[in-house]
Amino acid sequence: MGLFSSKKKVHQATKLICNKKDAGSYKCVFLASYRKLPVEVSWEESSVADDKMSESLHMTGLNRFPCVEEGDFTVCGAEAVLTYLNIKGAAPTIHPRKARLLAAQNYWVQVLSRKFEPLLNDIPSNVVRISDILEVLDREIAGNNYIVGEFSLADVHWSAVFKLLEDQGQSSLFSGFKNLNSWLTKIKTEIPGYESNTEKVAA
Known part of the structure; x- marks a missing residue:
């Protein structure tokens, strides 16, 4: 082993937490699907990830879908998650140039x-x-x-x-x-x- 060595980066799966009664959840799933992002989708009635975000922001009652989790990163709400999914990965973003x-x-x-x-x-x-x-x-x-x-x-x-x-x-x-x-x-x-x-x- 050389004098300098680097730790191998451990890939952490991106998890998308959704609700079947929430249009925002489908928007995020469709965007990730179209851009072919390797995302694990979990359809739930309540969001543990959102509870974690509420605690970190010292806020209560957010209880929104969808949420995305990747390692220690968590964000909830359709607009925020859509922005994340549209930029993440190597595939071109969905963004008209004209x-x-x-x-x-x-x-x-x-x-x-x-x-x-x-x-x-x-x-x-x-x-x-x-x-x-x-x-x-x-x-x-x-x-x-x-x-x-x-x-x-x-x-x-x-x-x-x-x-x-x-x-x-x-x-x-x-x-x-x-x-x-x-x-x-x-x-x-x-x-x-x-x-x-x-x-x-x-x-």
């Missing part, structure tokens, strides 16, 4: 989070408003493979919410939109594990 595409991506992510998802808390009372938003999205997708023309986080976010609606037996909300369903069929073939609650995203 300004107009990036703006369009952020616009549709914002429409989803601020306009569409809140309506899902009371679907019977909001069917018309839900349909109105989906009609606009359906027109936007017409003639395109993806929401903004190329694959982006907008596709990840919207497909995750549609997956959750499918699991809840609410696919009739969007089944009547031709362009939207053609897009979703394509997305299902491009995101490994879309059809199942996989325990491992990539080998």
